[in-house]
Amino acid sequence: MSARPGGTGPEDEWTEIVSGLEDVRRAGDRHLAGPRDWSPEEAVFGGPPAGADDAREDAQDDDAPYSPDPGPVTQGLSRGALLSWTVLIGVPVLLLVLGLMPGSLPWWAVVAGLVAVVGAIVHLLTSLPEDRDDLDDGARV
Structure with a gap:
């Protein structure tokens, strides 16, 4: 160069x-x-x-270590919401596992599982917050 x-x-x-x-x-x-x-x-x-x-x-x-303020998202679930999510995920998995085993699954077990899943969905939908700010797009900083 x-x-x-x-x-x-x-x-x-x-x-x-x-x-x-x-x-x-x-x-x-x-x-x-x-x-x-x-x-x-x-x-x-x-x-x-x-x-x-x-x-x-x-x-x-x-220079101090940063520890975020635990907001409403990280405070955990209520007992009802935790139970609903457990039923919503656990019952279909349980029915699938039991359906793969030899022998037939009793009809009342399938009906009870479906009723439990529908009940969990209804509980989760009714526990959603009803008040929402029209200007809030849900983003968090």
């Missing part, structure tokens, strides 16, 4: 780029020992931003 007319070659430019990225690499290394005594804003912009003391306190909080 030939050098540019300005006197800098590609190797010199590459060395300059790599030395500029050294600060970025150090900012991403979380395994370095000791607390950071500089912020990424200082490395990029050359000085502390306005309100740097507050930013340092927030940065220390950012």
Whole structure:
């Protein structure tokens, strides 16, 4: 490769780029020992931003492990919903396994299984929340 007319070659430019990225690499290394005594804003912009003391306190909080707030989705199922889902999944599997075994399945077992599955579906549908915000598309952040 030939050098540019300005006197800098590609190797010199590459060395300059790599030395500029050294600060970025150090900012991403979380395994370095000791607390950071500089912020990424200082490395990029050359000085502390306005309100740097507050930013340092927030940065220390950012290094703490994140534990999400358990929302209504992760709080678990009610006993009725858990029983309904168990019946909805378990009874057809049980009927299938019993149907594959030698001998015939009694008619009352099939009817009882179907009634249980229909009851589980009805319970799950009636326990759905009825109030819904028209502007809510269901997305969570």
